[in-house]
Amino acid sequence: MPPPAHFKEILNQWPPQRVQELILSRTRIDVERALTAAGSMNAENLAALLSPAAEQALEPLAAVSAGWTRQRFGHAVQFFAPLYVSNFCCNGCRYCGFNSATDKTVRGALTVDEAVIEAECLARQGFSHILLVAGEDLRNTPPAYFVELAGRIRHLFSSIQVEIYALTTEEYRQLVAGGVDGVTMFQESYNRDVYREMHAYGPKSDYDNRIDAVERAATAGMTFVGLGALLGINDWREEGFYLGLHADYIQKKYWRSCVSISYPRMRPAFGGEPPPVPVSDANLVQLMSALRANLPDVAMVLSTRELPGFREKMVRIAVTKISAGAKTTPGGYSGATDAEAQFEVADQRPLAEVAQAISAMGFDPVMKDWDRSYD
Ligand code: SF4
Numbered sequence: 528m529p530p531p532a533h534f535k536e537i538l539n540q541w542p543p544q545r546v547q548e549l550i551l552s553r554t555r556i557d558v559e560r561a562l563t564a565a566g567s568m569n570a571e572n573l574a575a576l577l578s579p580a581a582e583q584a585l586e587p588l589a590a591v592s593a594g595w596t597r598q599r600f601g602h603a604v605q606f607f608a609p610l611y612v613s614n615f616c617c618n619g620c621r622y623c624g625f626n627s628a629t630d631k632t633v634r635g636a637l638t639v640d641e642a643v644i645e646a647e648c649l650a651r652q653g654f655s656h657i658l659l660v661a662g663e664d665l666r667n668t669p670p671a672y673f674v675e676l677a678g679r680i681r682h683l684f685s686s687i688q689v690e691i692y693a694l695t696t697e698e699y700r701q702l703v704a705g706g707v708d709g710v711t712m713f714q715e716s717y718n719r720d721v722y723r724e725m726h727a728y729g730p731k732s733d734y735d736n737r738i739d740a741v742e743r744a745a746t747a748g749m750t751f752v753g754l755g756a757l758l759g760i761n762d763w764r765e766e767g768f769y770l771g772l773h774a775d776y777i778q779k780k781y782w783r784s785c786v787s788i789s790y791p792r793m794r795p796a797f798g799g800e801p802p803p804v805p806v807s808d809a810n811l812v813q814l815m816s817a818l819r820a821n822l823p824d825v826a827m828v829l830s831t832r833e834l835p836g837f838r839e840k841m842v843r844i845a846v847t848k849i850s851a852g853a854k855t856t857p858g859g860y861s862g863a864t865d866a867e868a869q870f871e872v873a874d875q876r877p878l879a880e881v882a883q884a885i886s887a888m889g890f891d892p893v894m895k896d897w898d899r900s901y902d
Pocket of ligand 1: 616617618619620623624625626627661662663731
């Protein structure tokens with residue numbers, strides 16, 4: 528049977544009610560079977576490992592996850608740093624302090640020259656992988672801004688990725704030509720009702736355009752594509768199930784691109800709201816382990832939203848890529864800013880301290896793991 532032409536075909540086969548029924552009907556025997564069969568994607572096994580029944584098997588599940596992580600990634604932990612270039616935004620995401628209705632937020636957007644200074648600060652700290660982050664701000668940071676910025680800093684980094692608004696395939700191609708090699712595009716929620724409720728207005732309120740963006744980026748030749756759901760706005764088991772389907776689909780169809788999944792758990796944000804559906808540490812361990820057991824080759828990312836002890840625990844179980852020393856304000860690294868942060872950073876340790884802690888655990892902190900084959 529030919530693979531689906533689009534991920535939305537798969538989504539249509541799995542309406543939320545069917546997903547919920549499958550997850551809630553899984554038994555202890557289903558969980559045991561799924562643990563034995565770990566190592567490849569299977570929707571029923573994923574549902575079993577995400578289910579309430581699997582909460583009684585959290586330790587064996589984490590052990591299975593750790594085993595696959597060591598087998599596929601060894602002890603390497605890659606580091607990256609986010610570089611926020613603008614906190615202006617025309618969208619109305621209810622959970623974010625940068626949304627356009629938050630009139631108390633002190634806004635800031637870096638010129639390309641200012642962003643280069645920030646990038647140089649990060650390069651001096653030793654970072655080789657950088658993630659450019661911006662709200663949807665076409666006036667200050669249109670696609671051409673990122674093309675120009677990437678061109679100015681590409682000699683400093685082995686990988687430049689972006690976490691910005693959804694672009695067209697042609698715009699993604701321009702970014703690739705400029706030196707950008709990866710796109711992170713969180714769907715936030717795969718549940719259309721929740722998505723509509725959380726994104727009342729602005730271009731981001733278009734669910735289909737956002738979910739298509741990942742494929743446009745891969746089609747344009749992005750080496751790295753990152754998926755994620757904002758944990759805390761909907762049932763994490765349901766979101767985890769869709770994340771697994773999405774990552775599996777992208778991995779198979781766009782095999783030239785490396786897929787990653789991030790696990791942003793809602794943090795208090797200036798002007799934002801508390802999580803409607805809180806996700807506990809145990810929930811997050813189960814979610815990441817269940818996905819690792821089904822997707823052994825997918826990189827797993829955990830940011831400084833999480834506390835040091837929890838991040839280190841998750842490095843043993845599933846995580847292969849982490850940020851460090853992160854500032855979520857435009858201009859935060861060089862210190863020339865009054866702008867507000869997007870969310871509170873829980874792990875405030877500098878890069879050297881995080882790297883040392885990772886080494887002390889017997890893991891290898893990696894600043895760069897590949898070189899560009901051409902420039
Ligand atoms: S989450 Fe992103 S798109 Fe939404 S308001 Fe915040 S910065 Fe804008």
